[in-house]
Amino acid sequence: MMNATQRLVLAVLISLEISLTKSVTLNLILVAGALSILLVRRQSLKRLCLYLAVAIIPVLGSFWSFYLYGSGTAAENLHFGMVMGSRVLVFIFIGAWLTLGMTPYVLLASLRQNLKMSATFTYGILGALNFLPRFRQAFTAIQAAGMMRGEVLRWWQPTLYFKSLVHAIKWSKNLAMAMTSHGFQEGANRSAYRTYPMPVSGWVVMAAMMAGIQVVLFLARY
Amino acid sequence: MALDAKKLTVAYRQSPIIEDLDFTLNPSDLTLLMGPSGSGKSTLLKTLAGLYPQYGGQVSGAVEIAGTDVSTMPAHDRARQIALLFQNPDDQFAMPTVREEFIFALENLELNPAEIDERINKALAKVGLSDFIDRAFVTLSGGELQKVALAEVLALGAKYLLLDEPFAAVDSQSRAELQVLLQQLSQEGYGILVSDHDPAGYFDKIKSFYQVKNTNLYQVNRQEWQQYDYQGQIKVLAEVGDADAAFDMNNLRVQNGDRLVLNQDILKVSRGLITLLTGPNGVGKSSVLKTLAKLHGYEGSLTYRDQEVSAWKKREYYHEIGLVFQNAADQFINITVQEELDQVQKSSHQKRYWSDDRLDQWVTALHLNGLGDRSVYTLSGGQQKKLQLLLMMVMAPTVLFLDEPLAGLDEQSVGVALDLIQSCQKALQLTILVVSHQTRDLVEIVDQHLRYENTTIANQVEVNL
Amino acid sequence: MKKKWTLQDVILLALIGIIFSVVYWVMDPVYQIAYSALAVIGWQNFTTEITLGVWMMAGPLAAYILKRPGAGFLGEMLGAAGEMFLGGSYGVGTLLSGLIQGIASELGFTLVLYKNWFAGLWLSTLTGTVVTFAWDLVKSGYSHYQLGFLLALFVVRYLSIFFFAGVLVHLITKLLDRSKLLSHD
Secondary structure, eight states: OOOHHHHHHHHHHHHHHHHHOOOHHHHHHHHHHHHHHHHHTTOOHHHHHHHHHHHHHHHHHHHHHHHHHOSSOHHHHHHHHHHHHHHHHHHHHHHHHHHTTOOHHHHHHHHHHHHOOOHHHHHHHHHHHTTHHHHHHHHHHHHHHHHHTTOOOOTTSHHHHHHHHHHHHHHHHHHHHHHHHTTOOTTOOOOOSSOOOOOHHHHHHHHHHHHHHHHHHHHOOO | OOEEEEEEEEEETTEEEEEEEEEEEOTTOEEEEEOOTTSSHHHHHHHHTTOTTTTSSEEEEEEEETTEEGGGSOHHHHTTTEEEEOSSGGGGOSSSBHHHHHHHHHHHTTOOHHHHHHHHHHHHHHTTOGGGTTOBGGGSOHHHHHHHHHHHHHHHTOSEEEEESTTTTOOHHHHHHHHHHHHHHHHTTOEEEEEESOOTTTTTTOSEEEEEETTEEEEOOGGGHHHHOOTTOEEEOOOOOOOOEEEEEEEEEEEETTEEEEEEEEEEEETTSEEEEEOOTTSSHHHHHHHHTTSSOOEEEEEETTEEGGGSOHHHHHHHEEEEOSSGGGGOOSSBHHHHHHHHHHHOSOTTTSOHHHHHHHHHHTTOTTOTTSBGGGSOHHHHHHHHHHHHHHHOOSEEEEESTTTTOOHHHHHHHHHHHHHHHHHHTOEEEEEOSOHHHHTTTOSEEEEEETTEEEEOSEEEO | OOOSOOHHHHHHHHHHHHHHHHHHHHHHHHHHHHHHHHHHTTOGGGHHHHHGGGGGSHHHHHHHHHOSTTHHHHHHHHHHHHHHHHTOTTTTHHHHHHHHHHHHHHHHHHHTTTTOHHHHHHHHHHHHHHHHHHHHHHHSOGGGSOHHHHHHHHHHHHHHHIIIIIIIHHHHHHHHHHHTTTOOO
16 A cells, blocks of 8 residues: 555654654554554564553653643643654554564665665665674774773763774775775666556545544544 | 786885885786795785785885786776775674675675676576575684685686685695685686695695795795695604693583584683693684683583683783783774883783883883883784783783784894793793793793694693694 | 765665664654653653654764765755655654754754864754754744743753764764775775
């Protein structure tokens, strides 16, 4: 229905909308909607529980701070607490819907074709993603190197970040050389093996969603 | 038509790496370039591939194919002519799977999907990896990675193939297969230049042989090739008596990705001795050293002073043991040479031994004097290795693991480095385990030898040189 | 000033984003623990303000290292996007925060017209605080708080951003400058 670009646009629109409105009803409807899509698409139960687990403290936290410390009446504070708590839930489940079955590769390739993002950015970022697991090893080695010298490198000190950047600088050069050697030239034309069209149906669904949200906002009293 | 270097000079931070070089690689050539690491092979190959000066170095003179300067060609045109295979197979792929990587490369040439598919299939078939098209790179061994890298540049259509120490992480069987493949490709008309520090397996296949020495190349006559082929030379170490164990392995299993690299029954690493660990490329020496240094997970049992390595607290463990990293820059935690030296002198476990005089003496012997204000990251590869070794010798933890400590050192420096290792070890009764290709040099100072083949390590008095 | 983004610049920018996406992701549970701890003394509302500076390090650092318009914004955005893909606690809300924080940090460098990177860094701690605080007034209902409390929140937020996205980033860049890793000679 929607391709990756459209999903991203819709997710950002929804989060912007709920950031600027205060409807518990809308938030809960969105959570229910996202959750049912996740269930229909057979998102693993373990993953869903993980989402709920990471949600608990921020949801309760957002609720309590406004419920207890708001400047309005008790009823206003309760309402605002509920808005802020449910908002976190929407963020988490819309985020889960957005990333469901979507790889950074598909997202970046779609953005490139749909929004004319430059190939340098698309492939530079994609290439960099390969290093994610290697940062973990590098990080362990940096800490160990410090301890072997009798120094514990703390996260609020600059050395850990500096040493990570030493790796980043080396890797960026090596990978850029390899990609250049494989024919990548900044600004040159490239062919496209796959296409990521934005179907009209996607825009229709998106418009319907946004219209529905306005209707809910208009009707909802809480 | 040929690949020609004309009056080529390449300098890095003002110091020349290659000077005034004239060199030609013809179609159907298979040429071996030998020289120790740090001698400038990598720099030369990157310049020949047109990547320098774009990515570093100051270049004068020219590298040309049929009269066109390679450094000024757009990358997509250059890729059809010339290709470079990198030393570290992990750093040369932009995409996570074989298929995506080939598509990325062939899209650069503006090919249509049908032709992309055809070229991928043809190239993978050529290296015998047709089944690997949908594999993720993280699941491939070093040998498979280099075969895929080779297939990728064949798919791009390059006629001149430059390979920079391509077998550093490749097991001996894959190495032999790749060498045969290179020979076939040269017979089909490809011009191939391969750099290596190990001549094994080349001499019945290559057409010419160069040594990198003093910033230039020297061609070696065919009659003299044999003297470089020191395969089979052996030195026998004296038997050592029964020493106490520093480390005990018992049913120890180490994985590297999906591959089991060590499956070790019972073995001890002796305390208070210098032990040399040797084994073919890609067998897993680095993984084992990292495991001993608590930087890599394991199953089974590995104990240090009767306590599981995994159960040791990091801070306490690294108080006792130190690793001299293969990549020198990983060792540094400060910026200038002087800061680094001051730090280790302050934190040394052997402050009494490491007096100012003694430190100065070694700094001078290693030709590191006068570099105090320099950033360690601007030192040459050899200077970095020497500084790194000195830093860890001054720290002098009870146990030291050395991963390729002599890489990139000139002959004179190798001698000083060996002296440093040996005199500290003797005076301070350190336990040292060293992994190195440079067995001819190290054999002079080691007490014991462990040989590592096919997932097991065993004591062995004979050392292959 | 260099103009066009090279492939190597983009990869480095993305790697900075990746480093901080991991830092940010690790910070999520830290935030929650800090929140619970501060709740004991009734100070939990300050959790965001105290920790926010950490979430704003990628932008100024990327801007200083790459010295290009847009680098600060993109660095912060990439860090946020990475945090979302790793499964951070705020889901798609992270993208929105990254967008605002990216603009907030970038603004400091824009105000000095991308000329004085040192001044830009310090200005970015100020624009970073003002812009994100204004956004929270709208989004997080800070307008529901009393004025004195708001002032306290603002000051704590500024101190956090000043320390992490200012002082710490400055110390990191000083190490980088001294190392000469980025000088091309």
